[in-house]
Amino acid sequence: MRKIKELIIEKLILLCGLAAIFFVVLIFLFLLKEGLAVFKMVSPSDFMFGKSWYPISEPPKLGILPLIMGSLVVTFGAAVISIPIGVGCAVYIAEIAPGKIKEVLKAGIELLAAIPSVVLGFIGMVTLVPLVKNVWHLPTGLTALSGSIMLAFMAMPTIVSIAEDALYSVPKNYKEGAFALGATHWQTIWRVLLPAASSGILAAVMLGIGRVIGETMAVMMITGNAAVIPQSILVPVRTLTATVAAEMGEAVVGSEHYFALFAIGIVLFIISFIINVTADLFLHRKQ
Numbered sequence: 001m002r003k004i005k006e007l008i009i010e011k012l013i014l015l016c017g018l019a020a021i022f023f024v025v026l027i028f029l030f031l032l033k034e035g036l037a038v039f040k041m042v043s044p045s046d047f048m049f050g051k052s053w054y055p056i057s058e059p060p061k062l063g064i065l066p067l068i069m070g071s072l073v074v075t076f077g078a079a080v081i082s083i084p085i086g087v088g089c090a091v092y093i094a095e096i097a098p099g100k101i102k103e104v105l106k107a108g109i110e111l112l113a114a115i116p117s118v119v120l121g122f123i124g125m126v127t128l129v130p131l132v133k134n135v136w137h138l139p140t141g142l143t144a145l146s147g148s149i150m151l152a153f154m155a156m157p158t159i160v161s162i163a164e165d166a167l168y169s170v171p172k173n174y175k176e177g178a179f180a181l182g183a184t185h186w187q188t189i190w191r192v193l194l195p196a197a198s199s200g201i202l203a204a205v206m207l208g209i210g211r212v213i214g215e216t217m218a219v220m221m222i223t224g225n226a227a228v229i230p231q232s233i234l235v236p237v238r239t240l241t242a243t244v245a246a247e248m249g250e251a252v253v254g255s256e257h258y259f260a261l262f263a264i265g266i267v268l269f270i271i272s273f274i275i276n277v278t279a280d281l282f283l284h285r286k287q
Contacts, residue, residue, distance in 0.1 A: 027269075028269060031262055031265045031266045031269055032266065034258075034259060034262035035259060035262035035263035035264075035265060035266040036263070036266075037259040037262075038062065038256060038259035038260045038262070038263045039263075041060075041062075041256050041259070042062050042256070042260075046062070046063060047062055047063065047064060047260070047263065048063075048064065048065065048068075048267075049063065049065050050062065050063015050064065050065055051063050051065050051066060051229060052066075053066055053067060053227040053238075053243070055247070055251075055256065055257035055260055056257060060256045060257060060260075062256065062257075062260045064240070064243075064260075064263075064264060064267070065229065066227045066228050066229045066230075066237075066238065067227060067238055067239060067240045067243050067264070068240065068267075069229050069230055069237075070144065070223070070227075070230060070237030070238050070239050070240075071213060071239040071240045071241070073144045073148075073230050073233060073237060074144050074147040074148050074151060074212070074219060074223060074237060074239055075148075075151070075209060075212050075213050076148075077144060077145060077147075077148025077149075077151075077152070077233055078147075078148045078149075078151035078152040078155055078209075078212045079152075079155075079205075079208075079209055079212070080148075080152075081148060081149060081152035082151075082152035082153075082155040082156045082159055082208060082212075083159065083205055083208070085152070085156060086155070086156045086158075086159030086160045086163065086204070086205075086208065087159065087163055087201060087204075087205075089105075089109075089156070089160045089164075090159070090160045090161075090163035090164040090166075090167060090201075090204075091163075091167065091189060091193075091194070092105075093105050093106060093160070093164050094164045094167035094168050095167065095185075095189055095193065096185075106161075106164075109156075109157045109160050109161060110157070110161070112153075112156070112157045113157035113158065113161070117154065117215060117216070117217045117218045118217040118218070118221075120150060120153065120154060120218050121150070121217050121218035121219075121220070121221035121222055122221065124146060124149075124150040124218060124221065124222040125221055125222055128141070128146050128149060128150060128222065129141035129142055129146050129222055132145055132146050132149075136234055138234060140224060140236065141222075142222055142223060142224035142225075142236050143223065143224060143233065143234050143235055143236055143237075144223060144230055144232075144233045144234070144235065144236070144237045145233045145234055146222045146223065147218070147219045147222055147223035147237070147239075148233065150218050150219075150222060151212045151215055151218065151219065152212075154211065154212070154215060154218065155208035155209070155211050155212045156208070158204065158207050158208045158211050159204045159205060159207075159208040160204075161204075162200065162201075162203060162204035162207060163197070163200065163201045163204040163205075165200065166197040166199070166200020166201055166203070166204065167193055167194075167197045167200075167201075169197070169200065170192075170193050170196045170197050171196075174192050174193065174196055175188055175192065175193065177192075178191070178192045199282050199283060199284075200282075200283060202279075202282040202283075203279040203280070203282045203283035206275055206276075206278050206279035206282060207275075207276070207279045209275060210272055210275040210276055210279070213241075213268075213271060213272065213275070214241060214268070214272055215241060216241040216242060216244075216245045217245070219239050219241065219242050220239075220241075220242035220245055220246060223236060223237050223238065223239065223242065224236020224237065224238070225238045225242060225246065226238055227243070240264050240267060240268050241268065243261070243264060244261050244264055244265060244268075247261060248261050
């Protein structure tokens with residue numbers, strides 16, 4: 001009976017794994033079915049590198065380069081803010097913080113990850129947007145910088161949690177050997193622990209970036225939604241995800257606009273897939 005139970009559990013786990021892969025493939029095939037139809041009306045190069053997104057004009061202009069650039073600017077800004085702070089927090093929690101403080105910080109980070117993005121977007125509209133407007137003396141605080149700061153806040157729990165686990169999993173004899181050779185605590189962290197945990201930290205960074213580039217509600221609420229190529233981080237932008245969320249409800253089924261939004265979904269799916277595969281490769285890279 002014990003062997004039968006183990007066999008049933010193994011088969012159920014295998015079935016769940018296969019089901020997950022099957023559903024992902026179905027989603028991708030559905031996106032392809034709906035999204036590739038837009039290329040009967042516009043060439044792939046015009047779609048990817050066109051500088052105008054006016055889907056309801058006559059004729060429609062379906063260039064998503066401003067949307068791609070908006071997503072990249074917001075993502076890059078969020079990465080610049082969240083990576084050093086997130087890795088620093090992970091180092092502090094894993095190696096420096098006393099036991100009680102460590103437990104409080106870990107619980108707080110988990111709570112941050114549980115806050116809905118729409119709530120964070122609302123908080124950003126009320127507090128962050130006016131602050132950015134006043135500090136930089138801008139006509140509006142709905143800018144890429146506002147989106148980057150808020151998305152950095154949202155990415156940090158992912159980065160901190162995974163990076164802290166990577167640091168904690170470094171064999172203890174690495175630290176003991178460094179101390180035995182006369183290294184200080186900081187030298188041990190910088191020269192031994194961080195290089196040893198580099199694959200896990202890089203995976204944390206990649207997954208944090210994936211969290212940022214796939215975010216929708218927060219960026220739609222505080223980035224201004226201007227479909228123009230950004231000249232700086234202090235101007236309104238529109239991201240790929242915000243475009244799909246804002247326009248799908250208004251797009252006429254079967255129209256060029258409708259198919260273009262599904263094509264944007266294909267682009268997002270491919271970007272997210274590349275980021276997750278890269279993170280997985282880093283995570284399983286041999287030291």
